[in-house]
Amino acid sequence: MPRLSLYLRCLEELAPGVERISSERLAELAGVTPAKLRKDLSYLGSYGVRGVGYHTEHLRYQIRRELGLTRDWPLVIVGMGNLGRALAHYGGFREQGFRVVGVFDDDLAKVGGRVEDLAVESLDGLEAAVRERGARIGVIATPPEAAQAVVEMLAASGVASILNFAPTVLRVPPSVYVRRVDFSSELQVLAYYLHRDTAPAG
Amino acid sequence: MPRLSLYLRCLEELAPGVERISSERLAELAGVTPAKLRKDLSYLGSYGVRGVGYHTEHLRYQIRRELGLTRDWPLVIVGMGNLGRALAHYGGFREQGFRVVGVFDDDLAKVGGRVEDLAVESLDGLEAAVRERGARIGVIATPPEAAQAVVEMLAASGVASILNFAPTVLRVPPSVYVRRVDFSSELQVLAYYLHRDTAPAG
DNA sequence: CCTTGTGAAGTGGTTCACAGCT
């Protein structure tokens, strides 16, 4: 349920003193209806208190638990252009249990350079690194031409989930789950709503 | 309909010689069922040819038209860190009718520097620039702390759609439509499926 | 004969409204 992740972010942005929150208020922050929020949360179990609301800290923990964020997820990032560096520098990952265990690029001029506390590695070492460091997630931040080859290396070395920022549609074996993040597509959706001036819900 | 944008990308990745394509084949490329694809396309009108398939060039044009990509969409990008630069350099926008008409940062050390063929401008000039250059789309690539203030400037100067890459939930007036692109959320969804090893559809 | 376009049936997700707890 991808909305859980949104609720988690809203909870984390609450002022530190807030101990309880009602479905109505949290729903407003997240931009959903209270009923939807309560139904979503009810799948986690009955963690609300009737007449009172949800205990923020407890709820936060339960969502993290449901999303699988109570353990550590090693990941590799391939492609150290501006985007790859932005991702590698982004501290939000670490707090959520994502740990960057390798950054790779096929440009030998970049190999050996430092990004955060990691040295950029050549693609030759990608498969071995994924296996040795137990990465199950791969992030692709290469140009589109390079993405398919990288996916195949990642799949071969046992990566099960891929986050693809390259603007291309990847072919993968059924065992690998890919999520695309496509800037052009996002802009196209904005253009669509501007064009017809409607916008969904809200 | 956000899937149209996916179909468009698939059409554009076809080899240049391909003049016709069946719903079955295009659906396979896009990772959807043929029935769904046909239903989606039927909203555009009846542009397929029974017994033959869709004429790729014509279909491509019709989707672009529906998405509002046959005109030009000026946009501004705020925040010239790694992410902002990655976005500004990304050529895919231009081909789709998106035109970057200004790039901004509040760091005076960056102001005046060049990104592609634009000079980085100070935030002081943001509102005037949006108005003068007719930007209706704003892209936020700032750190989360700065994002809310930027949104307010954008909204005040008449931007109607915002693409938010900052990992925070923005408050906006109802006239402004925001899409969030949140790397952490995307990773959390991957973690969720890994954790429970299930994946949706396919 | 082949593939689209589309009503009809099916499925999943959302909203309503209120019973159940604190």
Next chain:
DNA sequence: AGCTGTGAACCACTTCACAAGG
């Protein structure tokens, strides 16, 4: 009294299956 949890009604989207048409 107040707010959650949840069956029941509702709605939108998806799939099916076939008629229509090149």
